[in-house]
Amino acid sequence: MEKSLFFLLAVSFASVTMAQEMKIDSSKYQRMVTFTAEQDHKNMMQQLGIKALRPGPSGNESDANHANYDESLANPCPQLPEILTTKNGRKVTSADAWWKQRRPEIVEDLEREVYGRLPQNIPSVKWTVKVTDQEYVGFTPVVAKQLIGHVDNSSYPLINVDIKMMLVVPKNVKGPVPVLMMFGWPAFPSPAQPSPDDMEKLNEAFKQMMIKNDPNMKAIFDRYPAYMPITRLAGPNFFAPKPESEFSPTEQLLAAGWGYATIDPGSIQADNGAGITRGIIGLVNKGQPRKPDDWGALRAWAWGAARGLDYLETDSLVDAKKVGIEGVSRYGKAALVTLAFEPRFAVGLIGSSGKGGATLHRRVFGEAVESLTGGEYYWMAGNYMKYGASEASFGSKTGCDLPVDSHELIALCAPRFTFISYGIPEKGDAKWLDQQGSYMATVAAGSVFKLLGKKDLGVSNDYQTEKMPPVNTGLLDGELAWRQHDGGHTDAPNFKYFIPWASKLLKYEKTPVKR
Numbered sequence: 335m336e337k338s339l340f341f342l343l344a345v346s347f348a349s350v351t352m353a354q355e356m357k358i359d360s361s362k363y364q365r366m367v368t369f370t371a372e373q374d375h376k377n378m379m380q381q382l383g384i385k386a387l388r389p390g391p392s393g394n395e396s397d398a399n400h401a402n403y404d405e406s407l408a409n410p411c412p413q414l415p416e417i418l419t420t421k422n423g424r425k426v427t428s429a430d431a432w433w434k435q436r437r438p439e440i441v442e443d444l445e446r447e448v449y450g451r452l453p454q455n456i457p458s459v460k461w462t463v464k465v466t467d468q469e470y471v472g473f474t475p476v477v478a479k480q481l482i483g484h485v486d487n488s489s490y491p492l493i494n495v496d497i498k499m500m501l502v503v504p505k506n507v508k509g510p511v512p513v514l515m516m517f518g519w520p521a522f523p524s525p526a527q528p529s530p531d532d533m534e535k536l537n538e539a540f541k542q543m544m545i546k547n548d549p550n551m552k553a554i555f556d557r558y559p560a561y562m563p564i565t566r567l568a569g570p571n572f573f574a575p576k577p578e579s580e581f582s583p584t585e586q587l588l589a590a591g592w593g594y595a596t597i598d599p600g601s602i603q604a605d606n607g608a609g610i611t612r613g614i615i616g617l618v619n620k621g622q623p624r625k626p627d628d629w630g631a632l633r634a635w636a637w638g639a640a641r642g643l644d645y646l647e648t649d650s651l652v653d654a655k656k657v658g659i660e661g662v663s664r665y666g667k668a669a670l671v672t673l674a675f676e677p678r679f680a681v682g683l684i685g686s687s688g689k690g691g692a693t694l695h696r697r698v699f700g701e702a703v704e705s706l707t708g709g710e711y712y713w714m715a716g717n718y719m720k721y722g723a724s725e726a727s728f729g730s731k732t733g734c735d736l737p738v739d740s741h742e743l744i745a746l747c748a749p750r751f752t753f754i755s756y757g758i759p760e761k762g763d764a765k766w767l768d769q770q771g772s773y774m775a776t777v778a779a780g781s782v783f784k785l786l787g788k789k790d791l792g793v794s795n796d797y798q799t800e801k802m803p804p805v806n807t808g809l810l811d812g813e814l815a816w817r818q819h820d821g822g823h824t825d826a827p828n829f830k831y832f833i834p835w836a837s838k839l840l841k842y843e844k845t846p847v848k849r
């Protein structure tokens with residue numbers, strides 16, 4: 335029964351899509367290139383004159399070609415690019431020189447060589463609220479808004495990009511509230527369900543529909559007259575609230591009077607190489623492959639987050655000056671890229687971001703430059719591939735040839751509030767991520783926070799000698815913060831520290847409202 339209903343729905347969806355597609359005369363547009371990831375990778379190698387790339391190391395320590403985990407071999411070029419010296423060798427000693435000279439130099443290098451540039455002609459995004467739901471998350475009444483950001487694709491209708499986002503705001507505090515935007519799946523936290531009376535009507539109508547579809551169903555319903563095919567989901571438990579220590583990150587945010595938004599990276603840009611002629615990157619390129627300094631998926635996700643923030647700026651429930659960005663792993667990289675390049679984000683929680691995120695590119699420990707020039711190349715600009723080349727028209731290059739590094743990416747976030755988070759390898763936040771290299775980059779980035787009149791980690795900026803603090807010892811006194819928790823590949827255990835840290839810096843105190 336359910337199957338036939340599902341089938342009916344599936345058929346009607348399919349015909350809607352077909353009708354939409356039929357309206358587009360695809361012969362009017364440049365043909366979309368369909369590459370496998372391998373073909374796209376190869377195409378970029380050819381554009382760059384690369385004949386061979388060094389293979390990336392294996393993440394499996396028992397493999398012969400496993401990644402390096404020997405600290406004494408991890409720093410082939412221990413001197414990082416000078417963060418506070420301009421290209422022409424002048425020391426940067428004022429905030430003005432940082433903003434006007436040095437920062438733009440770093441942005442240029444990071445865009446051209448590492449993450450790619452935003453195209454000039456990115457079409458606009460129109461946001462609509464698809465569903466507004468009044469819900470309860472535990473004891474907290476919330477408004478949940480399901481949002482769709484449609485990208486204007488009139489210039490190339492063969493590609494459709496609809497950014498998916500969910501905004502959840504507590505109703506028991508005085509707004510507008512700060513919001514943490516998180517890369518993840520935008521689901522309703524706890525969809526409101528029909529009352530028992532409404533449920534009865536729904537069941538009645540549903541039974542009629544099924545009998546109409548297949549008269550044999552009537553005998554079944556008659557055999558079980560009290561059976562209700564549509565049942566309520568288990569609701570929130572109001573009688574035995576769970577202890578605060580068991581609150582999820584989003585529950586902790588709501589309890590602290592914050593809202594949150596989840597934004598779906600895959601609805602902006604696919605997380606694979608074959609998708610690079612689709613999604614927002616493909617739409618702007620009219621279905622053609624990238625050029626070497628075009629944006630990669632990380633920059634595209636970051637762009638999408640900034641469009642999400644455009645929506646939040648229009649929503650009176652949100653204090654758009656107090657919006658943060660969060661992500662873990664590849665989305666930790668995306669969160670750091672977002673914070674670095676979009677100054678309207680006030681704060682970031684950067685979870686286990688590793689190579690391409692907080693970790694130094696030129697470190698050789700765990701995940702390598704060669705990993706990001708191999709299977710994960712599409713996260714980055716095509717140009718980044720040069721640093722994994724063993725044979726090319728320009729010879730060969732390694733991470734040591736990069737004109738920039740991740741300490742400078744972190745520095746682009748200054749003076750905004752930047753929390754770098756990791757877990758421990760014993761619990762699954764693998765050594766692959768190079769916690770030590772991320773700490774070094776964070777230490778080095780501190781000098782820019784200080785130049786801008788803010789506090790950094792509270793240690794020196796000598797990245798070669800500073801020691802990582804013990805696990806569970808946060809350095810949380812400044813606008814730049816670090817904490818390695820004792821959990822796995824997640825930032826959830828650090829929310830307890832992130833939320834009060836961010837609230838204090840944002841000068842936010844929740845004001846309960848009487849209801």
Ligand code: GCU
Nearest residue numbers: 663664665687688689701705
């Ligand atoms: C792989 C990848 C990492 C990434 C991680 C993830 O391990 O090498 O760079 O952070 O996947 O996103 O889960």
